[in-house]
Amino acid sequence: MANSDVNLVVQRGTVHAIVGENGAGKSTLMKTLYGMHRPDSGTVRIDGKAAVLTSPSDAIERGVGMVHQHFQLADNLTVLENVVLGSEPRKGVRLDFPEARRRILEISDRYGLDARPDVLVEELGVGERQRVEILKVLYRGARTLILDEPTAVLVPQEVDELFDALRELKSEGLAIIFISHKLDEVLKVADEITVIRRGSTVATVLPGEVTSRELAELMVGSELPTAETRESTVTDVAELTVSDLSLVDRTGRTLLDDVSFTIHRGEVLGIAGVEGNGQAELVESLMGMRHVSAGTVRLGEIDVTDWSTRRRREGGMAYIAEDRIRHGLLLESPLWENRMLGHQTVPPNSKGALLDIRGAKRDTERIVTDYDVRTPSIDVLASALSGGNQQKLIVGREMSGDPTMLIASHPTRGVDVGAQAAIWDLLRDARAKGLAVLLISADLDELIGLSDSIKVILRGRLVADADPATVTPEQLGSAMTGAEGAA
Ligand SMILES: Nc1ncnc2c1ncn2[C@@H]1O[C@H](COP(=O)(O)OP(=O)(O)OP(=O)(O)O)[C@@H](O)[C@H]1O
Ligand SMILES: [Mg+2]
The missing domain is CATH 3.40.50.300 (P-loop containing nucleotide triphosphate hydrolases)
Structure with missing residues (x-):
């Protein structure tokens, strides 16, 4: 009920x-x-x-x-x-x-x-x-x-x-x-x-x-755990290197303009921006869902610029999409099928060339427990979950298989404060083990709290850097709208 x-x-x-x-x-x-x-x-x-x-x-x-x-x-x-x-x-x-x-x-x-x-x-x-x-x-x-x-x-x-x-x-x-x-x-x-x-x-x-x-x-109905303090786990090993990336659409409009940055193992790079300034295009380019007009993307030492999305995933990249309804879930499929979505070719969802339904179901049970997805069973349709519980399922799926690089768009959008703290802890633990994260979030407290460094995107360009140790949400907000002298 x-x-x-x-x-x-x-x-x-x-x-x-x-x-x-x-x-x-x-x-x-x-x-x-x-x-x-x-x-x-x-x-x-x-x-x-x-x-x-x-x-x-x-x-x-x-x-x-x-x-x-x-x-x-x-x-x-x-x-x-x-x-x-x-x-x-x-x-x-x-x-x-x-x-x-x-x-x-x-x-x-x-x-x-x-x-x-x-x-x-x-x-x-x-x-x-x-x-x-x-x-x-x-x-x-x-x-x-x-x-x-x-x-x-x-x-x-x-x-x-x-x-x-x-x-x-x-x-x-x-x-x-x-x-x-x-x-x-x-x-x-x-x-x-x-x-x-x-x-x-x-x-x-x-x-x-x-x-x-x-x-x-x-x-x-009970006490909340207190958020733990954090220390830097940034290494000097580059995990993702983006060089001079540009993206021009069919009408000749520039969506990404000469974007360059490096994310190291154990580092969270936050991208701050008002929605619609190229974040979606950047993420989709990094995941191989768009063909870039110029520039290169390297994963570790390997040039992956021409790799398909599937190959990037198999190579260790995970992706939390901005719009969970459009890109993250099959609403009319059960949770365990959603566990396989985008991950059909890797264990526990496949054995050799065959799908491993039992493995997928078992791992869905694990995600439901570890990420506290509130659901009567893993057989219900994804549409029956509340918005926040859908989000937890996606985060659990993308964090499984120990990715080395996580592209996360609004990872805690719509989740409650308790679940948000739990997801932050999981991300920090993974970061401590070497996960590199590109974080996009409209929640500036989250962006500042999780990131080791922050870059501001405006009209497809990276226009400023901000230090998460000192910047306030208000300063970041001003930089995002292009106000003078901010951040
Ligand atoms: N279409 C549906 N079919 C069956 N059960 C549903 C459906 N939509 C919601 N529910 C169930 O009803 C309960 C309440 O969901 P609801 O979407 O109202 O939660 P909420 O408080 O809005 O949560 P959130 O903060 O995550 O948005 C949940 O247990 C959910 O699984
Ligand atoms: Mg709701």
Whole structure:
């Protein structure tokens, strides 16, 4: 059962945060409030009136809007088109675009959302896309706004902007439900916080009454281990050497411009950047998923520039993809098949030329235990796991087989604080044994905390170095947006 005995009262004019471990039932609860699941028992009231919500359109009609964690905008349409899609104002039979534009600008002005109606969504950064999602929900007249992990993909400056908008919205009397694993953020923005454990609400507290540590303990139901201190394990043996790498797309646009760096055994190199500045292209080039236009990639002493992805994996490279839904998992396959994905040709998934299903299943059991993947069995489909548990499965798979080089994009995105600390420990242990890591993360505390050195990427170029021992998240955030004199 995903939810049982949930009691939640959200007041108008407040931000109500929901926190809980991965798989606790936060998203399930929100989908119920948004009409995507029918509750077996219990009632939902909106403004005192019982509401039966059988579909999202029921919810929208009653003023409930939801921004999902994965954006649902159409890239090749403009902001205006995305916002009005599905709820077009009509003049007779024709769409009334001037009226729609007027309303969009009015809403955007009122809440400081800075909308640019005629720009294509594909040209927008992540923060702006998210504001369009919010605008879309407000455009439909939402008075209750549900945000499922909205800050996971934002840099600190964008988080501040989002919080400004939320303050504006609540002063207009909206009710806002906010889910996040970042407890310091929750304490900053929430008026009330409800903790969910194993599908049930266990407490509602005021931010002034608890520390983030106490909040974490309420979520887990026990004390958290303290994070250990770290010491450098960087060696002078180069594991990955990237020289003058450039990537130009079919239209002649430069995506990566003369990128060079070296990662040694036992070293974590962090890449800081606002999403969309070439990180994805860099990672895909390193994994052999794109053909680079110039430059070389060497693994140890070997030039692997022309190697296929499979060969690179067999050569010791592991890869945690940025988008777990699109590149990391087969949602409609059981967990053990997902264990084999991308690793079919190596033990324990194969014996000689044959697949070894027994071996794969046994090793999936090991990952589920070692990485604390909360699941009834290894035979359930990956789609049945909560977001954070899907992520843990991927990290476990990629860390198996003792890689020498790990390319990690947002390795702990969406995992709860306890699981995050556990993954950090596992990465540090592997690093101490010589693992080299390229780390990309929007979580700047993670980037600073795990990295031995940091480089800033901007428009496909490495533009600055930062010292993780001294740099602050704010300084790093400024360097990422290209502000003068930062880092
Ligand atoms: N489509 C589904 N089919 C079966 N079970 C599901 C499905 N989606 C979620 N569950 C189960 O419901 C429980 C709650 O999942 P939910 O996604 O609500 O967790 P969550 O609190 O949002 O976690 P996270 O922080 O990882 O996103 C989990 O045990 C999960 O395995
Ligand atoms: Mg969730």
